[in-house]
Amino acid sequence: MIDPASIELHQFITKWYGKPDRSPExxxxxxxxxxxxxxxxxxxxxxxxxxxxxLKKILTPDEIIMRDGKAIFMTDPGDAIWAFDPESPMDVYEGRLYGEWVELPESLPEFLTHNAMNEAAHNAPHTRSCDSVEDTQIAEIVAPMTEVAFGGWQWPRPGHRIFMSETLIADIGPAMEDRAPWGNKPGHSEVQIGATTSSALSYLNDIPEIDWY
Structure with a gap:
């Protein structure tokens, strides 16, 4: 596995989004x-x-609000929220607007790296997605990549993992049932892959019976 602490954010972002095009503020x-x-x-x-x-929004200082002693610094378009504890600011908490806080096993630096990689899997220059892939095919999909040893979070549901290589990044987690109560679909995963080049994704064409979009 890849140690998240070995990933330097400036280098990672430059690789996935190109060189900075603005002066530092x-x-x-x-x-x-x-x-x-x-x-x-x-x-x-x-x-x-x-x-x-x-996919989410990291709040500016003026937008940060307190709830139950925690400072909410990130939200998603639904009701997921993330916060730090002002008394112990490296601790990260995940919750819902009307739920309880859950302390994550990731420190704030690891969490921010995890979030950057999760976003890159969706926002990379070239992407492939499938909402439901048989679990027996996951090993072939991630074969060119190595898993990153993140502590884990709950969003969008528990069990998501990040894999990466020099040109690929994948976010893989449980697939959702197609009817209420929207639990995990047994034996299936959802797959989101980003790439720095379209050719890096070409190996996926050789994996049968997956409807990529």
Missing amino acids: IGGRGYTQLPAPLQAWHELSTRWSTPLVR
């Missing part, structure tokens, strides 16, 4: 009150005009 009032890894993320992300986070 110095954080304004409020940014210095954020945990150092989150402040560094805000400063880093301003160097690209291309949004680095699209």
Whole structure:
């Protein structure tokens, strides 16, 4: 497995989104009150005009709100929320707007790397997706890649894993049933793959019976 601590965010983002096309911005009032890894993320992300986070939203200092003693710093379009504890800012909590907090096994630096890679799998220059792949085919799909040893989170449902190579990144997790109560579909996974080049995805054409889009 790949140690998440070995992934340097500036290098990773440059590989997946190209060189920075903006001058670095110095954080304004409020940014210095954020945990150092989150402040560094805000400063880093301003160097690209291309949004680095699209599936979710990392909040600015003015948008951060407190709930049950936790500072919410990221949301998704549904009701998922993520927060840090001001008393222990490297600890990350995941929850729902009307649910309980769950402390994640990932520290804030690891979480921000995990989120950047999850986003890249969806926002890379070239992508392939399938909502339901038989689990027996996953080994062939991830064969060119190595799993990243993230501690794990709950979104969008528990069990998602990240795999990567020099040109590929994959987010793989349980497939969803196609009817209520929308549980996991036994024996199937959803697959999202991003690539730096279209040719890096060509091996997927040789894996039968998968309807990629």
